[in-house]
Amino acid sequence: MILTNIETVPGKTIAEHFGLVQGSTIRAKHVGRDIMAGLKNIVGGELKGYTELMKESRKEATGRMIDEARQLGANAIVNVRYATSSVAQGAAELFAYGTAVRVE
Amino acid sequence: MADLLILMGLIALGYFAGSATERRHYRSISKREEAFLHLPAVTFRSHGSLADASESRLVTGCAVISVDYFKRILAGLRALVGGRVKAYESLLDRARREAVLRMKEADPTADIIVNTRIETSSISKGGSNRQSVSTIEALAYGTAIHVKKKGT
Numbered sequence: 001m002i003l004t005n006i007e008t009v010p011g012k013t014i015a016e017h018f019g020l021v022q023g024s025t026i027r028a029k030h031v032g033r034d035i036m037a038g039l040k041n042i043v044g045g046e047l048k049g050y051t052e053l054m055k056e057s058r059k060e061a062t063g064r065m066i067d068e069a070r071q072l073g074a075n076a077i078v079n080v081r082y083a084t085s086s087v088a089q090g091a092a093e094l095f096a097y098g099t100a101v102r103v104e
Numbered sequence: 105m106a107d108l109l110i111l112m113g114l115i116a117l118g119y120f121a122g123s124a125t126e127r128r129h130y131r132s133i134s135k136r137e138e139a140f141l142h143l144p145a146v147t148f149r150s151h152g153s154l155a156d157a158s159e160s161r162l163v164t165g166c167a168v169i170s171v172d173y174f175k176r177i178l179a180g181l182r183a184l185v186g187g188r189v190k191a192y193e194s195l196l197d198r199a200r201r202e203a204v205l206r207m208k209e210a211d212p213t214a215d216i217i218v219n220t221r222i223e224t225s226s227i228s229k230g231g232s233n234r235q236s237v238s239t240i241e242a243l244a245y246g247t248a249i250h251v252k253k254k255g256t
Contacts, residue, residue: 002160002161003161003162004160004161004162004247005162005219005221005245005246005247006149006150006154006218006219006247007149008154009160010154010155010157010160010247010249011154011155011156011157011158011159011160037170037239040170041170041171041172041173041176041238041239042114042117042118042121042172042173043117043118043121043122043125043172043173044118044121044122044125044126044169044170044171044172044173044175045122045125045126045129045169045170045172046129046167046168046169046170046202047168047169047170047239050168050227050239050241051166051167051168051241054166054168054241054243055166058164058166058243080162080245081221082164082223082243082245083223084223084225084241084243085225086225086227092225092227
């Protein structure tokens with residue numbers, strides 16, 4: 001599966017469009033990470049636990065999008081976009097969407 | 105009195121630890137940015153190198169960075185009088201540059217990254233009713249292009 005965020009796959013031609021595919025996941029922070037983050041909030045700097053969490057969640061959202069595209073028979077997803085929205089206190093939704101295509 | 109001492113202690117800790125962390129981070133950022141000068145990240149959608157691309161893939165990089173206690177107080181005071189909040193400017197700058205660097209590190213052998221997008225979202229502090237923006241996430245993503253080497 002080839003993913004790009006431009007309209008084409010460079011070096012290949014698009015043979016068929018399958019339409020929109022999407023994947024999302026909603027994650028909450030866990031308590032241990034939150035306590036560490038509370039300490040880090042005093043001294044500032046990177047919150048590695050949260051960075052990991054966001055990375056994992058985004059990977060999962062992307063994975064779900066890829067699964068959907070695979071079911072349609074696509075072999076690439078073009079124009080992939082990411083969006084983040086907070087649903088509730090301490091929970092965030094990570095959303096990935098794109099257009100499934102078959103390239104040759 | 106004890107409360108005041110704790111508050112002063114937190115502010116002092118935030119100031120010293122926070123500015124040390126920031127200086128260290130900026131040093132690391134400028135060093136790595138220099139090392140990645142050969143891999144430009146551009147915001148164009150199309151580029152001359154697309155025609156002879158051999159491989160392309162989506163690359164992402166993200167960073168979650170928090171501001172220190174001292175700067176948070178400073179920004180709170182700034183909110184009373186309005187104006188430029190310098191304390192948060194460096195926070196956002198660091199997060200975005202770090203995210204772009206991580207995106208480049210995801211595919212260090214690529215020749216160019218096209219259609220780079222940077223997104224920022226604020227992560228609210230759980231368990232507190234403070235509404236201030238103190239922790240932010242920066243996400244950078246783009247399409248890494250490998251150009252066919254001439255003669256192969």
